[in-house]
Amino acid sequence: MDNGSISYQRFLNGDENGIVEIVRDYKDGLIFYLNSFTGNLHISEDLAEDTFVKLGTKKPQNKSKGSFKTWLYTIARNTAIDYLRRNSKNTEISIDDIQEIISDEENLEQSYIKEERKITVHRAIKKLKSEYQQVLWLVYFENCSNKETAAVMKKSIHSIETLVYRARLALKSELEKEGFIYEEL
DSSP states (O other), rough: OOOOHHHHHHHTTTTTHHHHHHHHHHHHHHHHHHHHHHHHHHHHHHHHHHHHHHHHHOOOOOOSSHHHHHHHHHHHHHHHHHHHHHHOOOOOOOOOHHHHHHHHHHHHHHHHHSHHHHHHHHHHHTTTHHHHHHHIIIIIISSOOHHHHHHHHHHOHHHHHHHHHHHHHHHHHHHHHHTOOOTTT
């Protein structure tokens, strides 16, 4: 049983601090994962909040055989997909909102990514296909196993292995276009 499961179980048993610990431990990673779906940090923050609200109000049972994190990310993924389906026709945004979104996104990225190399890698990842962004985020930034990543993305382990390989090649190519050589890829 991982810490998220323990905290969630405590919450289900009436300890409000359990949900607070879950939000604290998973909020940032969840927002960046959801950003690979939406491409907008404000919307990603709202979707992460919706995910935590579902946990707090509906109190679903974790019937998954995987880790709590896998289960939580699956709920978040489904929340993002539902959002994208509902809003697929709404693409209008004001120029003022764009300026605010760009400003907030840069501030959040700069506080989250402190070194220049990490910023370059992050920007290169954002240029990749959404599916590549998701698999790279889950495997390398969230340290999910291929099995956990397969569960979140609803794919086979072999598909995840192939996706990771292709995503790494695409990332390497994108980084080389920017003149950046990353030896560990």
